[in-house]
Amino acid sequence: MRPTPKPTTIHTEADYQDLSIPDSVLYDKVLGSLVGSAIGDAMGAPTEMWNQWAISEEYGHVKDLDVVLREPSPEGPWDFNLPPGAGTDDTRWKALTTEFLIQEHLLRGSKPLDLKADRFATFVNQAYERSVNELRETKGLEPEPLEDGMRRVTWLQEWAKVSRAYVSGDIDAYRNATTKFYGGEMACAGMLYAPTIGAAFPGRPEAAYRAAYDLGIFDLGYARDITGLTAALTAAAFSDGLSLDTVRNVARDVDPEGFFRSRLLGRVSYQQYRSARGIVRQASRITREEAAAMKMTFPDDYPYDSLTYARTLKAYELLRQASQDAPFHAGEIHLINLTALLISDLDFSKAMEFVTNYGRDNDTVAAVTGAILGALHGYNALPPEQRERVVKINRDVLDIDLETLAWEMTQAIISRRPEVFK
DSSP: OOOOOOOOOOOOGGGTSOTTSOHHHHHHHHHHHHHHHHHHHHHHGGGTTOOHHHHHHHHSSOOSOOOBOSOOOSSSOSSTTBOTTOOOHHHHHHHHHHHHHHHHHHHSTTSOOOOOHHHHHHHHHHHHHHHHHHHHTOOSOOHHHHHHHHHHHHHHHHHHHHHHHHHHTOHHHHHHHHHHGGGGOOBOTGGGTHHHHHHTSTTOHHHHHHHHHHTOTTOOTTHHHHHHHHHHHHHHTTSTTOOHHHHHHHHHHOOTTOGGGOTTTOOHHHHHHHHHHHHHHHHHTOOHHHHHHSOOOOOTTOOSOHHHHHHHHHHHHHHHHTOOSSTTBHHHHHHHHHHHHHHTTTOHHHHHHHHHHHOSSHHHHHHHHHHHHHHHHOGGGSOHHHHHHHHHHHHHTSOOOHHHHHHHHHHHHHHTSOGGGO
16 A cells, blocks of 8 residues: 655745735835845954943943954955955855855746755855956056955855865765854854855745755854754844844744754754843843942943843953854854844843944854844944945945845845736
8 A cells, every 4th residue: 555645735835934024015025125134244343352341441331333453364354454344254144145145046937945955055156256356357466456355265264164165065075064154163154154044035034044054054053053043033133023022032933944843952942042032131130239239341332231231241251251262153143143133122222232342253153143233123224424434335346236235125125026026
């Protein structure tokens, strides 16, 4: 007797995006996510990897954009002393991934959007090859053009070791490449591009999770779960009514890969949500009387009251206790991001200030948090001076046109909708 075949699940476009989002709102949110992320990157870029004390001593309380006064590097800024609004690889990765997503929409034809890891790896390989070819074509022996070309090659060099091995189909080569990726640390690789994937599935966090998880080929361990959750939080931010309860529900309920079933540790990423919630609760219990009794030195230009600062310092203290060896550890980035979302009550500027002034890998965290809250509030609700400067500097100085990328991405998402919704 033949076994009864399992029924085929038929998905419609409504499973991949919230069709009720108006076109203009969708564009505002896609652009808001890209620009919100770029604002966070730019706010953290001048003090990336600093500690909270050093930031306070040099800059006071950071609440706006500033000159990126640092040497260029492959993962950092690509030129000396870039103007306020410039960022790092966090913005470059979101731009690169948006280009990939736009291309995938063009190739899908009439089929649903089905992102494949091998095509993503090939796309990364092609970007790396272009940078190598551009370096080869550099004329003369002047150091500056060669240094600039080398930075562009080195940016993707570590990633290309993994993506080239993945495309080759050699499982041992891929295993070895991922094990040595950035020293074998559980890096936040997928988190750099996960918010962009989330934007491709507006209002559908589980679909966003699945897509980002599949494309998380650079991640080790539960970092891949965090990549999926980062995309899911971004996707959830496109729907009306995102709240702190939504953040909890995504962290708890969106688990298509079954991480909660893992033996011994269970789902580590959810434990980090609980830790973030605990940090915020402990900080919020500090009373005005207790704050008045504390010895605190306020940073220059601090705009809030002593109770807010006391609670912020308590949150920072608890985050430091939970810090990892490497600031770019996916678990640490995730914990700080969740803490920022909760302690700010989803307020964009307050979250950016909390993350930036804490330090560590602050530009990466702020880029993730900014992408989520930028999608929630939309471009038009972001701080006007910051949003306009970031768009201008990325376009005119860094050759990243965030508005064009957002427009093409929005049109690509709309193209998937049935005719009745267009």
